[in-house]
Each structure stands twice: as structure tokens, then as C-alpha cells.
Amino acid sequence: MRNSRSRLSGAGRLAAVTTVAVLGLVACGGSSGGGNDAADTGSETAAAPADAPEGAIKIGVLTTCGGPFATFEAQSLSGAKYALIKEAGGKADGTDPQDQVTGATVGDTPVAVSYGCSDATPDKAVAEARRLVEQVGVQILLGPLSGDEGVAVAEYAKSQPDVTFVNGTSGAQSTTLQVKAPNFFRFGGDGAQWLAGLGTYAYKEKGWRKVAILGEDYSFPYTQAAGFVSEFTSLGGEVTARSWVPLTQTDWSSPVAQLPRDVDGVLLLTGGTNTIAAEKAFIQIGKKPGDFLLGGAVVMDPTSFTVGDQLDGLVGASPVPVGSDEAAWQEYLDGFAGEFPDVDAQSLFTALYYDGMQAILEALEQTGGTLDDPAAFQQALGALAPTFPRGAVTLDENRNSVQPNYVVQIVSDGGELTFKLISTIDDVDQTFGGLFGPDSPDPSRDEPEKATGNPPPWAND
Secondary structure (H helix, E strand, O other), X not given: OOOOXXXXXXXXXXXXXXXXXXXXXXXXXXXXXXXXXXXXXXXXXXXXXXXXXXXXEEEEEEEEOOOOOHHHHHHHHHXXXXXXXXXXXXXEOOOXXXXXXXXXXXXXXXXXXXXXXXXXXHHHHHHHHHHHHHHHOOOEEEOOOOHHHHHXXXXXXOOOXXXXXXXXXXXXXXXXXXXXXXXXXXXXXXXXXXXXXXHHHHHHHOOOOEEEEEEEOOHHHHHHHHXXXXXXXXXXXXXXXXXXXXXXXXXXHHHHHOOOOOOXXXXXXXXXXXXXXXXXXXXHOOOOHHHHEXXXXXXXXXXXXXXXXXXXXXXXXXXXXXXXXXXXXHHHHHHHHHHOOOOOOOOHXXXXXXXXXXXXHXXXXXXXXXXXXXXXXXXHHHOOOOEEOOEEOEEOOOOEEEEEEEEEEEEEEOOEEEEEEEEEEEEEOOOOOOOOOOOOOOOOOOOOOOOOOOOOHHHHO
């Protein structure tokens, strides 16, 4: 696996100077540590940095600081900030999610970054994107975090052709496969890509033939399910039931208890506090998550480790190589820990927001640190073939990444939960080896019903 990261060098290298890059980080609903308070994204959110230097490049960072994914605020913001530190010479003023970064520049041009706060709903995400673009005046927007948010923000992007939108971690398939905003770029792939390899593992390694799916009721889990269902059923497996639970669900004991018993296991497609609640509900009915579950990409986030040793053995898939000993990945982990010791760099939210900011900075370097010609910047961004700490990616004609994916496992090491990398699937594209296309039905509660073609190429490796 190619996993060494590129270096910015030469006369256009991102240099540290004394000009301030302000990360406009005003607490949402009073939250300063990624808590679960509801987001208040009215006047309480970030305004334009008052001391942003004239001529600064204005970047907005949009994530969730409220709702069920508020726990990922620290990861996403810290990932974006670490790229400014590592690649643009910035300096963190503190380790809290909403602390500032100063001194980041591209060439001789300062970078001013403003923060936007959503709650995982599309209306809130678009409202914050609109505020950042139309009131604060950001020229580049990094985000959003969640699936339905991304679809809505990509649609909004069509009305702002001179503004460049770089996805955070939003993973709905239709964002780039159907919406196709020409100024929206996704370097982290979609949810189906993030499940590549897991259906094969379930069928060939675990010997499963019948699987139920339990997930949150919105576009991102549908997209993850589409990848797993297509791969698993192409090999001969059967998905016998799919249970979709409101994103706002807090008690998962009833949805878990209602799942069919005549299955080999369950694919869990949840995130944040919902993952923890669902896993505990399985434990309550005597099913060890490490044996009975497979995990979607967000289930394999270290935030779930609070559930304890019952997670030992849980296998899932992820766009980041958690458990890898590759030098570039280890360098990223070590460097990040030195800046933000209380945030886990292994989280896909940390890594993909880092990637998005790194791509922005690389494209800005190519345009000489200027956005005088937005079309030229977008062309440079689309032509990138960046090598991130998690691996090398390219963009397809819809500006969605072709990238590696990873099958990973949670293991207990000396009483501490950690990750083990099981396998790498190279060059996963959004068609999923030809199983998806622009005319395919949008992933939904029951679509796709089963595979529409032969197994993807990695299933035969």
C-alpha cells in the first residue's frame, strides 16, 4: 500500500510567518468540548474574525457541535487545525476544539478560518453554510460532517459557483454520484466505499450466510448498507432484515430486541452516542458485540471503547488504516498527539478533515496562494493526486475520491482496547467495482435489495 505522505516544498512551500490565521471558534450553545448539548447556530455562532488581515484567504470549517454526533466536534476541528499546523506553519493556541490557530499562511498570504456549527440536520447545515459564505465571506468551505447534510450543502453549492466546497466526512452516495455540483470535492469517499471488503470478510472469514442490518434512518447508513449488501449478496449471502431507527433515538433496547434471531450476525450502522447505546443493548440480551456484530465505518471509532472488553474481536471497515504500522500513518499519529493529546487521531473524522484541509492547502500552493481566479483553484483541486497519511487518492470525473479502504478489528491489548489492521482494499471507486452508477437507485431503506452484478474485484482476491 502506498502510504507515504507528500511534502510541500520549493518556493511555494507553506511557510510560517507572524501574520495571524484566525480560527473563528465561538461556542455553539455554550459547548466548548464537543458535548451533546443541542446546537444553537443563531447569533451565538462564529462571526467573521474581526482581526482577519486584509487579503487573507477565508476558509470556513463546518462540523457538528450538537445532536447525536456532537462527540465528533473535537476530532473534526482538530484534524483541520492539525493540517494548518503541519502544512501551513500554524500554531495552536490551545488544545480545546474551539481554540484558535495562528500564523498559518500559503506563501505570503495569511489564512483566516471561521467555524460553523451544525447538528447533523440538513437545514441547519445549509443555514450555517449560507451564513459562512454569504455573511462571513468564506471563499472555501470544508465540511459538513454527516450524510444528509452533505447532500443539502452540495445542492447549495450550485448557487455559489465561485465558492469551493470540500467535503468533510459526509458520506451519502448521491452527494457526488447524482447531485454532482461542479464546485464540490470529496477526498474521503462515500459510505459504500467505506464498507469495501467487509461483505467478503463476513462471507469468507466468518462463514456468515444470513445477516440483519440495524442502523440510523438516513442517507449515510443507507449508503453503507448498499456497499455491504451488494458485496455480501454477490457472493451468495442473504440480508434477511433491515431495521432503521430515528437518528434521535436514545433507547436502543427495543430495536435490538426486535431483530430476527435466525441470523448469523448483525451489521451495525450507527455513530456517536447511538453506537454506544446499541452495543450496550446487544450486551443486555446476551450477544457479545465482538462476536455477533460487524461494524460500519463510524462504529469503528475509538469513541465506542467506553463500552469495554465486550468489543474485543469486533470487525468492521474504515477509510482509515487504524492499527497500521506504516511509517506515514505513525508519523501522523505521533505528530497529532503532540498537538492535541486529548483527541484520538485514529478517528475517521480527525483524519478526513485533516485530508480535506491538506488538499485545500496543496491546491492553494499551486495557485500561488491566491483565489483571484476561483475556477483556476477548482481546476487545481480537481487535478490533485494527494498522498494522505491514510494512503494515496485521486478524484474521478465527479470529484469523488478513488481510495484505499481497510478491514479492521478492535482487539484487547494488555487490557486496553486498540485496533488491528486485517486487510487493505486498494483503489475503491464510487461505482464499487461497477455495481453502482448515476442511474442506480439512490440507496434507501430497502435499496439495493441485492447485488446487481458480479462480485467486486477485491472479493475474488
